[in-house]
Amino acid sequence: MTSLPASVPYPLAAEICRWTLATYGELRGLRAELRDALAGSAETGDVTDRMTVVANELATNALRHGLPPTVVRLLRQGDRLIIDVADHDRDAEPRVAEDRPLGAGGLGLQLTRSFAADVGWYATDATKHVWASFAS
Template identity: 70%
Template sequence: MDVMTSLRVSTPFPAASELRCWTLDRFGELRGLRAALREAIAQVPAAAQDDLTDKVAVVATELATNALRHGLPPTEVRLLRQDDRLIIDVADHDLEAVPRLAEGRPLGAGGLGLQLTRTFAIDVGWYMTEDAKHVWASFPG
């Protein structure tokens, strides 16, 4: 049985600085996003650990996939940093849909991107601006 729950609504890290930003219009651009993220994280002192880089890349890909599949393009993926945190912030332009976690869904049934995000990240949430819905995840970095 699927149980749908909402993510916590919160704006993350207002003093975070943007390290990189990518705009995606198609699923085919996800591979390039992963490679560019790995390259960007490698430039961050004390953050370029393989395990962390892999987790950030998986989460960014999952959130961007959700935004491309369920949101309105273009999808914007930002890599941010504040103090000892790296933050992935993924935005789309669907202001009607609230991000929901599918709990109790069997593997292979889809909808596990937000579950993976909660597993790999320190903290996860979402917020809206005037023209976009953002889902974010933070990592030690």
């Protein structure tokens, strides 16, 4: 397994939307509301689809491996859109399972790295964040 790069992205990014999740059942609402928010930003279908998959995968990982609540934010800085997903397990560094066979699970970070322009993570005093950026 390999680690994601540790870095705080886009410090001047403005928050567009925020979702707080406690259960897997709330992922459907996240996907629908994210699509609506991106439609209002005039993003192309491809960017919307990739961002929706990434937000869903990162939120699922946070719900499964992190500590609640999970907070998903959609941010914008210049020509970049950023998905930032936080949970409260600061000590669990996100790792990419590169050698895991298909169908064995654990592909969320691999999908994120292939769909996003850039991916990383950072910790604050209270939370761990995994983020992915996309050209808008």
